[in-house]
Amino acid sequence: MCGITGFTGKGTALPVLMQGLEKLEYRGYDSAGVTLADDQGLRTFKAKGRLSELRSIVENRELHQHTGIGHTRWATHGVPNNLNAHPHTNSTNTISLVHNGIIENYVSLKQMLENNGYVFQSETDSEAVVHLIDYYYRRFQDMETAFKRAVRDLEGSYGLCVISTYAPDTVFVARKESPMILGISDEGTYCASDAPALLEYTRKLMTLNDGDIAVLKPEHIALFDAKGNEKKEEWMEFPYDLQSAQKGGYDTFMEKEIHEQPQTIRETMRGRIEGKSIVLPELDPILGRILRADHVLWIACGTAYHACVYGQMVLNRLVPINSAAIPASEFRYGNYYVDKNTLCIFVSQSGETADTLAAIKRAKSSGAATIAVANVLGSSLTRIADATVYTCAGLEIAVASTKAYTAQLTLIYLLAQKLAEIMGYSTREHDEIITYLNELDRLTQETIDIAKPVIREYASMLKNEHDVYFIGRQLDYVSAMEGALKLKEISYIHADAYYAGELKHGPIALIQDQTVVIAFATQPEVASKTISNIKETVARGAKIILITDQNTPAEGFTYVIRIPEIRPDLACIISAVIFQFLAYYAASERGCDIDKPRNLAKSVTVE
Numbered sequence: 001m002c003g004i005t006g007f008t009g010k011g012t013a014l015p016v017l018m019q020g021l022e023k024l025e026y027r028g029y030d031s032a033g034v035t036l037a038d039d040q041g042l043r044t045f046k047a048k049g050r051l052s053e054l055r056s057i058v059e060n061r062e063l064h065q066h067t068g069i070g071h072t073r074w075a076t077h078g079v080p081n082n083l084n085a086h087p088h089t090n091s092t093n094t095i096s097l098v099h100n101g102i103i104e105n106y107v108s109l110k111q112m113l114e115n116n117g118y119v120f121q122s123e124t125d126s127e128a129v130v131h132l133i134d135y136y137y138r139r140f141q142d143m144e145t146a147f148k149r150a151v152r153d154l155e156g157s158y159g160l161c162v163i164s165t166y167a168p169d170t171v172f173v174a175r176k177e178s179p180m181i182l183g184i185s186d187e188g189t190y191c192a193s194d195a196p197a198l199l200e201y202t203r204k205l206m207t208l209n210d211g212d213i214a215v216l217k218p219e220h221i222a223l224f225d226a227k228g229n230e231k232k233e234e235w236m237e238f239p240y241d242l243q244s245a246q247k248g249g250y251d252t253f254m255e256k257e258i259h260e261q262p263q264t265i266r267e268t269m270r271g272r273i274e275g276k277s278i279v280l281p282e283l284d285p286i287l288g289r290i291l292r293a294d295h296v297l298w299i300a301c302g303t304a305y306h307a308c309v310y311g312q313m314v315l316n317r318l319v320p321i322n323s324a325a326i327p328a329s330e331f332r333y334g335n336y337y338v339d340k341n342t343l344c345i346f347v348s349q350s351g352e353t354a355d356t357l358a359a360i361k362r363a364k365s366s367g368a369a370t371i372a373v374a375n376v377l378g379s380s381l382t383r384i385a386d387a388t389v390y391t392c393a394g395l396e397i398a399v400a401s402t403k404a405y406t407a408q409l410t411l412i413y414l415l416a417q418k419l420a421e422i423m424g425y426s427t428r429e430h431d432e433i434i435t436y437l438n439e440l441d442r443l444t445q446e447t448i449d450i451a452k453p454v455i456r457e458y459a460s461m462l463k464n465e466h467d468v469y470f471i472g473r474q475l476d477y478v479s480a481m482e483g484a485l486k487l488k489e490i491s492y493i494h495a496d497a498y499y500a501g502e503l504k505h506g507p508i509a510l511i512q513d514q515t516v517v518i519a520f521a522t523q524p525e526v527a528s529k530t531i532s533n534i535k536e537t538v539a540r541g542a543k544i545i546l547i548t549d550q551n552t553p554a555e556g557f558t559y560v561i562r563i564p565e566i567r568p569d570l571a572c573i574i575s576a577v578i579f580q581f582l583a584y585y586a587a588s589e590r591g592c593d594i595d596k597p598r599n600l601a602k603s604v605t606v607e
């Protein structure tokens with residue numbers, strides 16, 4: 001969602017802030033701003049729209065301050081405009097603040113502050129916080145005390161960065177349920193809502209823990225827990241370089257990330273197959289609880305939720321206990337039965353999705369055992385879960401998830417096999433499973449090579465469509481759901497997914513002459529049934545793009561992609577690259593901003 005950068009040090013703050021914000025552009029935003037501080041005062045610049053607007057305002061000005069904060073805002077409270085853009089300042093222009101998240105008690109805080117004479121300029125919840133800090137500064141006459149005291153009054157979620165003329169070389173930082181990374185180098189200290197903003201300057205990073213406060217000075221950072229006790233910093237060397245946060249010769253991050261999948265699948269498998277065994281030692285601390293689980297819930301949002309549906313279906317084939325996938329936004333409020341015999345598996349690329357975090361907290365408070373399947377090291381989800389298994393997809397920058405999705409499917413497949421083994425259910429197909437898993441990266445590359453020469457032509461069929469339908473049965477339905485999501489999120493073509501067998505119960509009424517139907521038939525057990533359903537749509541004039549295996553008869557279909565020979569329960573993983581390319585080229589032909597689709601954010605850290 002919104003992006004935050006902050007710096008204090010020897011060098012000039014503005015370039016650090018602007019370059020950091022550029023690296024966070026992928027998160028989605030609709031306005032941007034910076035404040036710079038020195039003992040002469042605060043200077044704030046804001047602009048609605050792209051960062052280039054802000055850049056045109058600040059360039060050619062003499063701005064050599066050493067301390068500053070920056071923000072890209074994705075509107076939640078109040079429309080995108082200059083007044084609602086961050087940073088927000090107090091009325092005497094002595095304190096400036098940027099905020100990610102939602103202050104849930106801002107109405108009562110605003111009331112209290114207005115009763116004390118404060119005048120609000122914006123419609124945002126965030127502005128209440130800057131006045132609150134001012135309110136406490138007037139009482140304590142010390143910025144650090146005022147900041148810490150104000151943070152205690154906040155309810156909701158926040159990543160906060162504050163600077164002030166009262167402490168012009170300091171950045172005050174706090175976080176709760178909103179990501180915040182700290183960094184340090186010989187040049188100064190840094191903060192940002194995501195690591196790519198800092199990688200150009202340092203790889204010595206640390207995640208600020210939930211509820212903690214950091215006070216950044218040019219040469220060191222002081223950390224405090226929620227009770228105000230000083231804590232020791234725990235720096236780590238960030239494992240990715242800036243290159244992996246850049247496009248590496250491709251036009252877009254999404255294109256690059258689609259091509260990276262053979263490698264990211266390989267990385268996700270690395271060390272997890274030894275001979276004929278699947279090894280996931282991360283599960284050791286909860287083996288007893290897995291053994292006693294009498295039902296399994298898979299919980300996540302968006303693409304990660306689709307990976308959960310895959311997990312549910314794969315596990316249901318292996319063990320005779322109930323397994324269900326539930327969107328996190330539903331689970332957190334729904335009447336789903338959870339107790340100490342429930343195993344809840346949470347899947348998230350970022351590990352910071354607000355609904356998924358709320359869902360895991362709900363599961364834990366009901367006594368469930370929890371496993372996180374996450375991509376971002378040390379993210380909030382991984383710190384709450386009883387056990388974490390990491391996908392190793394590397395940095396995913398494009399808003400549309402691609403390599404994180406196939407890494408999730410791969411790891412979920414391994415996890416399902418392992419859970420079945422721990423629960424005492426063995427499969428006669430074990431050797432074949434291991435053989436195909438070892439081939440998965442190569443088969444993904446082969447699918448890319450098969451799909452690429454034809455997919456542009458198929459994608460051009462979609463260019464002027466208003467509605468496209470994705471259909472499949474069983475595991476192919478997972479591909480249908482994720483294919484439809486990919487197409488709509490980046491090309492803005494309306495797309496829906498249906499179980500092929502459900503078509504004649506309603507959706508077939510939508511099929512007319514030339515309607516495009518994208519059909520998956522990679523599951524031999526039901527392929528002939530799916531083909532019959534497809535023919536029913538052809539009879540009503542549909543144009544079909546068929547993604548199928550090597551053996552399913554496909555006479556009469558013009559647009560067919562056959563995936564390489566693979567076990568049917570792994571077919572979803574390799575066929576993903578086909579619908580990712582399809583969505584990519586359709587969006588590209590329509591001139592869409594592929595890496596930053598409208599209204600979307602990479603990491604949805606608000607509810």
Ligand code: AGP
Nearest residue numbers: 302303304348349350353400401
């Ligand atoms: C998919 O392309 C989207 N970016 C979105 O659905 C995403 O998968 C969802 O918001 C969950 O994100 P997470 O994996 O970081 O929790």
